[in-house]
Amino acid sequence: MIIVVGEDSKFSNQIKSLFKTSDLSIVNVNDISGLDEAIEKHSPNAIVMDPSIISDIAIRKAESLSISSPEISIIMAVEALDPTVLRAVMQAGIKDVIEFGSPNEQIIASISRSVDISKRFKDSFNLKTASSNEQVPVEGRVITFFSTKGGVGKSVISTNCAVALAKLTDKKVVIIDLDLQFGDIGIMYQMTPEHTIYDMIQVIDQLDKDMLQGFLAVHSSGVRALLAPVRPHESDSITSVHIKKILGLLRQFFDYIIIDTPPMFNDVTLTALDESDLIYLIATMDMPSIKNIKLAIQTLKQLGYPPEIVKFVLNRADSKVLLEADEVEKTLGIKADARIPSDRIIPRSVNKGVPVVIEQPKSSAAKSLVGLSEKIKNTKKRDGLQPSESNQVIRRIIRRLS
Numbered sequence: 001m002i003i004v005v006g007e008d009s010k011f012s013n014q015i016k017s018l019f020k021t022s023d024l025s026i027v028n029v030n031d032i033s034g035l036d037e038a039i040e041k042h043s044p045n046a047i048v049m050d051p052s053i054i055s056d057i058a059i060r061k062a063e064s065l066s067i068s069s070p071e072i073s074i075i076m077a078v079e080a081l082d083p084t085v086l087r088a089v090m091q092a093g094i095k096d097v098i099e100f101g102s103p104n105e106q107i108i109a110s111i112s113r114s115v116d117i118s119k120r121f122k123d124s125f126n127l128k129t130a131s132s133n134e135q136v137p138v139e140g141r142v143i144t145f146f147s148t149k150g151g152v153g154k155s156v157i158s159t160n161c162a163v164a165l166a167k168l169t170d171k172k173v174v175i176i177d178l179d180l181q182f183g184d185i186g187i188m189y190q191m192t193p194e195h196t197i198y199d200m201i202q203v204i205d206q207l208d209k210d211m212l213q214g215f216l217a218v219h220s221s222g223v224r225a226l227l228a229p230v231r232p233h234e235s236d237s238i239t240s241v242h243i244k245k246i247l248g249l250l251r252q253f254f255d256y257i258i259i260d261t262p263p264m265f266n267d268v269t270l271t272a273l274d275e276s277d278l279i280y281l282i283a284t285m286d287m288p289s290i291k292n293i294k295l296a297i298q299t300l301k302q303l304g305y306p307p308e309i310v311k312f313v314l315n316r317a318d319s320k321v322l323l324e325a326d327e328v329e330k331t332l333g334i335k336a337d338a339r340i341p342s343d344r345i346i347p348r349s350v351n352k353g354v355p356v357v358i359e360q361p362k363s364s365a366a367k368s369l370v371g372l373s374e375k376i377k378n379t380k381k382r383d384g385l386q387p388s389e390s391n392q393v394i395r396r397i398i399r400r401l402s
Contacts, residue, residue: 001042002111005029005058006050011077011100015048018108024115032061039069045118046073046111051100062094070206073114095202117199140172140251141379144259144276146269147283148292153315154282155179156346157369158260159188160355163221164373167357171255174216174224178243178272179262180235183228190353191217191225198229201242209253221358224254240271247275256376265299273305278379280311280337285319285328294332309382310334313372316342338372341365 002024004012012028019026024045029038035047047065049058062074073095080099095114098107145158158175166173176197177183186193200207200215216224226246229235250257259272273279279300283293293312300310312332317325317339329335343365349356357366 001025001044003027003029003038003042003044003047004050005035005047006052008050008052011050018104032058044072045115046075048075048077048111050077051079070203071118073118075111075114117202140254140257141277141381142247142257142259142275143278143376143379144261144272145280145282146261147263147281148296149289150263152282152284152289155184155188155260156350157282157313158258159185160357160369161373161376162223162258163355164357164370165256165376166222168373169377173256174226174250174254175258176226177228177260178268179260180228180238181232185225185260186227188350189219189225193227193230196227196229197238198234201238204242204245207249212249240267243268243271277382278309278311280313282313282315284315285321285323290328290331297332311337313338313340315340318342337375338368340368
């Protein structure tokens with residue numbers, strides 16, 4: 001059931017036409033004042049507000065409904081994707097924003113996704129009410145791959161290690177794409193993002209195991225993936241509070257949580273690092289990358305991370321670029337946990353969407369990635385971070401700048 005709110009009959013008729021072959025029924029309400037009665041009567045999965053009623057009153061009503069009726073997905077149609085309006089509606093807990101006049105397939109996808117989230121919420125609530133059996137938490141380990149420079153192969157390494165880890169341990173592995181604006185995990189695994197982390201945070205306060213599984217894409221290897229938002233502006237709604245809560249929940253149901261991060265220190269990245277049992281810094285055989293990793297190591301030390309959890313991976317380690325791997329390790333003051341060789345099969349596997357540990361398991365690149373995964377397998381859970389006053393100042397500066 002979908003309720004369309006607004007006086008624009010043309011928009012309402014368009015929605016009815018787009019969903020005439022589905023099992024969803026459409027009800028029109030002319031203004032906000034009649035919305036409560038319609039909700040009580042029809043118990044909708046989604047409410048679509050057309051551009052004619054976008055106002056402070058409509059946004060406050062949407063915010064109120066997101067608290068009192070979180071099972072209902074609210075969508076707003078706007079004349080134009082104005083940044084001010086976008087920020088206001090996202091803060092109100094609205095599930096999605098569609099631009100008036102968008103292609104039909106985009107409108108259908110947005111509404112269908114919101115309806116699906118609502119159904120999953122209701123199903124999960126019913127399951128939780130029907131059964132009081134609680135599963136014993138797994139207490140999974142969090143392993144974060146990080147670099148302050150893009151293009152070093154961080155996503156390639158993290159996706160391959162997740163798959164290798166699942167095969168080595170036969171345990172539950174999930175990978176999270178925290179490059180929230182331009183994440184590539186979906187491409188690496190050849191996945192079409194039906195649901196993303198943006199969808200998950202819309203119901204963050206009601207998340208449980210059953211709902212959680214519905215937001216995770218499933219790879220053929222058995223690895224689950226929480227994908228980055230489809231649209232870059234959706235990343236603005238995702239905060240460090242969301243990330244901490246998601247990781248806390250994932251720890252209860254997965255043995256290993258692999259995190260792929262953006263190439264920068266920001267609030268979300270810091271939260272991931274704070275929650276990590278192991279941090280892998282990735283560098284390549286070039287001076288800008290080495291310089292950036294050296295600065296990253298110094299910054300992590302200033303931020304209070306124990307040196308024993310900060311590890312190093314040298315990618316394309318056999319590149320003939322007038323540098324030797326031993327020299328890089330000496331310069332950084334840290335021994336590489338793995339040296340990943342250059343191999344043309346890696347870009348081929350990326351373009352094919354099949355991890356090299358599956359595509360070419362006998363290759364030297366695959367073997368080095370499996371070797372790295374063997375080390376990850378023995379990750380120990382660490383005690384919580386206890387920031388000193390000095391590194392709390394550094395954290396506040398980073399968060400203010402991000």
